[in-house]
Amino acid sequence: xxxxxxxxxxxxxxxxxxxxxxxxxxxxxxxxxxxxxxxxxxxxxxxxxxxxxxxxxxxxxxxxxxxxxxxxxxxxxxxxxxxxxxxxxxxxxxxxxxxxxxxxxxxxxxxxxxxxxxxxxxxxxxxxxxxxxxxxxxxxxxxxxxxxxxxx
Numbered sequence: 001x002x003x004x005x006x007x008x009x010x011x012x013x014x015x016x017x018x019x020x021x022x023x024x025x026x027x028x029x030x031x032x033x034x035x036x037x038x039x040x041x042x043x044x045x046x047x048x049x050x051x052x053x054x055x056x057x058x059x060x061x062x063x064x065x066x067x068x069x070x071x072x073x074x075x076x077x078x079x080x081x082x083x084x085x086x087x088x089x090x091x092x093x094x095x096x097x098x099x100x101x102x103x104x105x106x107x108x109x110x111x112x113x114x115x116x117x118x119x120x121x122x123x124x125x126x127x128x129x130x131x132x133x134x135x136x137x138x139x140x141x142x143x144x145x146x147x148x149x150x151x152x
Contacts, residue, residue: 005111007068008066009063009066009069011108012062012068014104015125016056016060016063016072019125020053020056020073022101023093024049025053027083032083035087044139047135048132056072062117088143091136095136095140098133109126
């Protein structure tokens, strides 16, 4: 059985779905109640969401420029389980998912070797994702290390 190589548009759509339907974007639409009492955590998530939405817009524009159709996908149903989690439990989930997000973006970037401009955007997404991981890990250290403010 022959495996066909995904087209550039298919790969860009995969990358777009990763950004447009990420857990941080979902939590932006359905935030945990506890998030309101943690302005630093909210700021970190808001930054990730802004970056994901901006990247999804760029990817969508590139897909359209190439004559493709933008496919946003849907949020995974399992994300609904995260609405009621405290930050203590949610941050490790976000960190784990961010590591998987980076690996998926890197794989897509590698697969875009024949499309240098698209690959450059994918590599930029990887760089942003690594920065987001650092911010999430810093936030986790601050919240669990007692430097994020008074205990709840």
